[in-house]
Structure formats: C-alpha cells, structure tokens
Amino acid sequence: MCLGIPGQIVAITDEARMMAMAEVSGVRREVNVAPIATGTLSDVVGKWALIHVGFAMAEIDEAEAAATLEALRGLGEAQETLEAMAAGDAALEERA
C-alpha cells in the first residue's frame, strides 16, 4: 500500500470529483488526480503518475515509470497492487 504503482492517465471521467481513468500495467482503474492537477484538469491526460491507493500522487516521466515498474516487479509489489485493485472491485459487489 505504501510503494504505489506507475500509471498513465488516459481520460477524465468525472470532472467534479477530479476522477480520471488510468492505465496501470495493462489494467484500467479510475483514480483521483487532485494531487497532480494543479492547472487545467484536462492537462493531466497523457501524463504518467505514481498512483498510491487510488490517488495520482506525483507526476513522473515515462522512463521513470518504466524503471519504477521494474523495481516493483522485482519486489513482488506490482502484482500485489494489481491484486489489491481487483479485490477492491470485488468488494463493491460482495454481499454480506
């Protein structure tokens, strides 16, 4: 949960809530872009970011994104994060 994962912002999905679709290692996930959206919201589209627990926390360049992803894979953290994302989706549908 602490290391985050790099993703590319591909589209704004909800302007009022500052939500955007991000592509993370081939998986699409809606994230909040407030921390990196300091100017016009649509400017974040196409950018790479470090995503922590659903929030784009820092803008990074593409090379940094690739290197970080490789480091996370080495630690087993990339897979863990993708599994956590899937678990989060499943939790929404779960019935008590």
Added chain:
Amino acid sequence: MKYADEFRDPVAAKALLDAIARVVDQIGATAEKPVHIMEICGGHTHAIFRYGLDKLTPAGIEFIHGPGCPVCVLPRSRVDECIELAERPEVIFTTFGDAMRVPGTQKSLMQAKADGADIRMVYSPLDALELARRNPDREVVFFGLGFETTTPSTALSIQQAAREGLTNFTVFCNHITVPPPIKALLDDPHMVLDGFVGPGHVSMVIGVHPYDFITKDYGKPIVVAGFEPLDLLQSVLMVLEQIRDGRAEVQNQYARVVPEHGNAVSIAAIEDVYEMRPTFEWRGLGEIDESGLRIRDQYKAFDAEEKFGIGYAAGPRDVEDPEGCACGQVMTGRMKPVMCPQFGKGCTPEMPLGALMVSSEGACAAYYQYGGARAVAAK
C-alpha cells in the same frame, strides 16, 4: 556476489559498491566498529533484503531497520478496536489487505471475517466511499492506516464525502507521521545511529524540510532515497560521504519524484482534515507525543472513533505485546530478528505472533523470506 547480476545496471552497481567500500575504509569502519545506518522506510527494508544489499555492502556498515512500516507499528489495541467496529451488525468494515493478518489480543481481521464480520479488502478509500454510496442503510468504516504517503488519500476522501453529504461513511484514523518516532529514537540513549536513509514516498508528500531537525539538532546526515536498488546504494554512499566529511545535511537522492516542498494539494488536504493527537501508541515504541493524527472537529461526522465511541474517544487503555514477542526490541534496533526466541518457531509469516512478521516490509518477515529462515524452518 550472487545478487549483483539482478541489478538493472550491474556495472553501475559494481561502481557504487566499490565507492561504498572505499568510503567505509576512509571512515575506518569495521565489522567490530561499524557505522549504523537506519533505513526508515519498510519499503527500503524489503528492497535491502530482496537484493541482498546488506550482504553486498562491506561489514563496516550495519543497517538498522526503522519504524517505517505502518502495519508493523500498529498496536494490538487498535486491531482490537477495528474488530470491535467490524463486529457491529450495521458496519461494513473496509481495509487495505496488508492489515488483515495483524494479530490483535484475541484475533486478526482475517479471523473476524471468518467468524462472520462484514470485512472487505479494498484497494483505496475511494472504494469505501463507493460502498457507502451503494449501501445507504449500512455504516461503512474505512481503516485509515499509514504514514504521510496514504494520509492525503483519506483526507481527500473525507472532503469528498463532506461535499456529497454522505452520512454513512467514517474513517477509523490511525495515520501516523514519520518525524516523531525518529526523534524518539534519537533521544534514546541506547540507540546508536550515524545516519539515515530517508523515505521516498513520504517525502514526495511532505518534502525534505521536516527532516531538518535531524541535521540541525542531532548532527546526523539523512538522504531521501528512491526504491530501486541503485537508488539505495547511491543514497548509502551519500550518507557515508557525509559521515566521512563530518557533514550533516538533508540530501535528496530521489529528486525526480520528491519536490523540495512536497505536494501542495496533499499537504493542504491533510491540514484541512487532520490535527495532531497529543499522543499516539506505537507497537514496540509505546506512546509518542504528537506522532498520530486525528480528524478535526469540523469533520467529526466522519470520525469512527467519535461516531462509535471507541479508541481514544473511549479513554486510555493499555495492552501489552504478546508474551515472548520481541517486536519492540527489534524495532528499536536492540535485537536482530533471528535473536527473538519466537522467530521462525512461534512466529512465522503464515502464523505471525508479532506485527514485524506480518508485512513484507517488516524486518522479521524480510529476514525470514530472504535470510534463509524459510528453508531452515521447512526442514
């Protein structure tokens, strides 16, 4: 050098290791008289073990594994309070998966779920917000856990819940901050520390200046580091060079992600939603002044402690660590994990007794996984 070929750039790794060895010699550090460098962040602890950096670097460097794993410093009392909340019939309790196996006095969240409590692992507090929207007749509690890296996520989620007027979403706030335990460790007369490798992603949020006290008040160097093995080696070298030169500065090796003053949006959200508690309990370190956050009065409708009358809202409590568990001594660097009588016996990653064995960022779990203990225990 069995690990060196795993580096992305083995040539750069070799050059850094050679430079580290030279500076260690210049300092005159040896296995008998090592320099003590604390990596504060649990992610760094994990990377050091994963890549065998403790073995690749000279014996004159001793790594002390710091308190920067939020799951590991979570006291049993708070786990008990999570379970108390989760077992309320109206509650959907949401948590990061990392916290599921942390033992409380009676059970973990995993066991509470097996016993029928509605506990759901989520990836983000945004998932908990969505659950609250979809389940207006239930109380959705999010287990807010972590250092400054994750604090903005719950602050922004609480602000969003307030804007939407959600009345069934609360956060059980266990957010903690990095600088106070570092100060507590530096004030401990038994603790010997010569320098620090600073956390990367915490610093991405708060910037590098919150560490100024380490250099100004204690005269110790700190280098904020990235997570790639080469980042760590580079940072260790920078700490060693400062020690050799008698300097004590805050340096930023991870400037490509960490801005000097942090992330303004995140800092503003944290300051809007949270304030310092007078004191907060850390596993192994006890109560530390001004080290944990609570939700401000303005947002108390979103504070699970207030809404359900538990935790610090219910008054002081005292829960001892389990018998035979030496997490506290390991956490403060007084004991190596393998010296704990429970290590690999009463305490394994599959059946953890203490929190340091739970998370892959905990020193004990890292020793167990990468130190050969798993193979030994399997025999």
